[in-house]
Amino acid sequence: MSVEVITPGLCTTVQDTGRFGFQQYGVSVSGVMDKQAVQIANMIVGNQQTDAVLELTMRGPSLLFHKDMLIAICGGDFKVTINDRSVLPNRAIWIRSGSILKFGLAQEGCRAYLAVAGGWDVPLLMGSRSTNLRGSFGGFAGRMLAAGDKLVQSSPGAFSQFLANQLEKKAGAAPFYQANWFIPSNTFVKNGEAVVRVILGEQFADFSEESRQSFFEQTFQVSTQSDRMGYRLTGPALELTKSMELISAAVTIGTIQVPPNGQPIILMADRQTIGGYPKIGYVPTIDLPIVAQLRPGEKIHFQEISLRDAQKALIERDSLMKAIKLGIEVTVGWR
Amino acid sequence: MPRYEFSPLGDSGVMVKLGEVIDQQTHEKVIQFYEYLQEHPFPGMIESVPGFTTVTVYYDPITLFDPLDDILPYDRAVAILEQMSQQISNTHSKEYRLVEIPVCYGGSFGPDLEVVAKQNGLSIEEVISIHSTTEYLVYMIGFAPGFPYLGGMDERLATPRRSSPRLSIPKGSVGIGGLQTGIYSIESPGGWQIIGRTPLSLFQAGESSPSLLCAGDKVRFRPISEREYDNGEKVY
Structure with missing residues (x-):
């Protein structure tokens, strides 16, 4: 023990x-x-x-x-x-x-x-x-x-x-x-509002112009019904231009899905493996720690990022982490 | 030659779409591609997940990045998958594994059996007979560990979900929700009409293959008595 x-x-x-x-x-x-x-x-x-x-x-x-x-x-x-x-x-x-x-x-x-x-x-x-x-x-x-x-x-x-x-x-x-x-x-925010970047999702273009605009221009609040499975957000209702029946398929961490009530959910660590709601975007791996540290009541402002920039940022962070590891070993006299 | 459509799923996944509708033909392509990936994982591939019309491949962007050529990890993953798709011969269709699932219908195990019968103007015996003579296809596993999405239920059994879902449905419960039938693999809340229960464990954490069923299997239900159920619980 x-x-x-x-x-x-x-x-x-x-x-x-x-x-x-x-x-x-x-x-x-x-x-x-x-x-x-x-x-x-x-x-x-x-x-x-x-x-x-x-x-x-x-x-x-x-x-x-x-x-x-x-x-x-x-x-x-x-x-x-x-x-x-x-x-x-x-x-x-x-x-x-x-x-x-x-x-x-x-x-x-x-x-x-x-x-x-x-x-x-x-x-x-x-x-x-x-x-x-x-x-x-x-x-x-x-x-x-x-x-x-x-x-x-x-x-x-x-x-x-x-x-x-x-x-x-x-x-x-x-x-x-x-x-x-x-x-x-x-990675926690100081003023209760986080900027979280988003790679556009498969159904982004299927949302109304107004919804696409408010997604990036307005803020969303983390609801109390948020846990390790997902973060439920409240904010402007996001509407599709026409209703769609999607065929269920795999979903990944960071997926921002929009159920029929128009309030987005960010899928987190304990998410189910399969989902069927329209995907308006994905929080890139690099910004997931920011989301993970948000508490109910705090706000998110979404900002677009390209897949290329999201992957580049991830690669850069990996190099930084390797440099930090080396730095620790030097500092304590191991190397 | 099947057409493959690639799209990013976040920054660490590729969704490969193999068809537009849920049918046997698309399902066979999905299974073929998924099995090829199981046998030929590429460096940096984490895992692949079969869906109704898709295979999703998760990868590690760091492993797939080479500073010497600066190719985007997503583009490299797609190039690898594209090349793989050309290796797959779709000449022979694979033999299915048929899994028999014993079910004790009705009674306390299937409190909604009567609802399903009444709704469809059938006798209880007819419901059991129709449900247990059909061969079902496992399209994919999801929703919960070991939960099979089954296709092929006879439309004569279609019954709407309960208006208020039950808070807890015991594992092994066999239910009908709309045009679908399925088996609750773990205890969970749910709104399906419950018609019976199997003593088989659909999911056992820790086994090398923890799920009784896999995408691509076929399933047939076999009616058993309560006594057989009790014996079954000890056996399985």
């Missing part, structure tokens, strides 16, 4: 980058909502990108550590403390056995991530450690964490151990020590 759940928070689940290869059988991809925050969190503690983390939503858990560990917290700002002393996100933290790591309410953003060196050790199921809440499988017993659950850490790699030893020495007798370097991972 390495970590015990004292209070579980609102919706705390074990997730990794997702379950691929099983959509043909109707199995949702699942996985973390904010991939960028998780990529950085895993990088900071020396993990692989695919290692499992905890995803926290709006209100985080309290966790009792029964083992010394190297951790990182990225994404939303949840007012985190260790033994009631506040700690900072986006950096490596060494935490001593017997300490209590406590997350509060989200101050900014909607989701935070807790990565531990080595990743959380839950069974690999159909190639993934992600929790599928609707199907009640994967992750930790196929469900959200509950009080009393005991989580286990996988063995950390050589780099993680090197960094952990370094921080442990600096900690002296203190219950924890935070590295003096950090990597920003925040």
Whole structure:
């Protein structure tokens, strides 16, 4: 046993980058909502990108550590403390056995991530450690964490151990020590309104001119009926020029579909594999972390992006991430 | 030579359209292309998903990018798929796998069996007989893990969905919704008329093939008694 759940928070689940290869059988991809925050969190503690983390939503858990560990917290700002002393996100933290790591309410953003060196050790199921809440499988017993659950850490790699030893020495007798370097991972908005880019969808041209205009010119509000499956938006009703019966086909994360009531839905991590509503657009992978951190009541302003620019931006971010990884290794004296 | 239409699905997918209507001919093209992809995945391909008239191919744009030629990952994926489409010979049509699904009709397992009979002016026995003598085609799996979209139901059984959906339908329930019939693979809410239940598990997380049915299979229902159902639950 390495970590015990004292209070579980609102919706705390074990997730990794997702379950691929099983959509043909109707199995949702699942996985973390904010991939960028998780990529950085895993990088900071020396993990692989695919290692499992905890995803926290709006209100985080309290966790009792029964083992010394190297951790990182990225994404939303949840007012985190260790033994009631506040700690900072986006950096490596060494935490001593017997300490209590406590997350509060989200101050900014909607989701935070807790990565531990080595990743959380839950069974690999159909190639993934992600929790599928609707199907009640994967992750930790196929469900959200509950009080009393005991989580286990996988063995950390050589780099993680090197960094952990370094921080442990600096900690002296203190219950924890935070590295003096950090990597920003925040994609949450400051003024309650996010600009989210959109690749035009297959049926974009089938919407009325007025709807196409208001889609980009007006703002949409994230409704309270938004979750890991999808973000339901409220705003100007989007109307087709003529009603259409579409043949159901695969849908992907970021798909903005418009049901007959004209209010768009952005499909997220726990989306179904197949859908049949008109697709007005797709949020590009690069902007999904922004959506993942929006909370009910916050607003979205859509802006068009070409497929070319969306893919270029993704490639550039990948190069940046590789440079950051190298930078971390140099900073801590591993290279 | 089938015509393939390619279009982007977001920045990490290609939708390949193989026909305009839901029919046997388009379905065979879909299965053929999907099976070819299963056997010949290309570097950077993540997975492919068969639909009624489409095969969607997910790919990793980073893997498909080569800084030396600067070709857009989407364009590269389409070029690969186009080339593949020319490799597929559509000469022989594949043998279907026929899966028999035992169903205990009526009673507490099929509370709406009578509704379906009344709606269509049939006796309960006639409903069971029509439903269980038809061969159904699995067009695709979706909506829920292991849930088959079945084609081929006899129009004499068509029944509108319930006006208020049930909050929870047990897994294995066999239902009719409009012109469609299907099997609830996991417990879920739903508005279909429930006529029976199978003791078979349509979805089992963790198996190498977690879904009992695959796109392209054929299905036939076999009526069983309540006693057989109880025994079946232990066997399957």
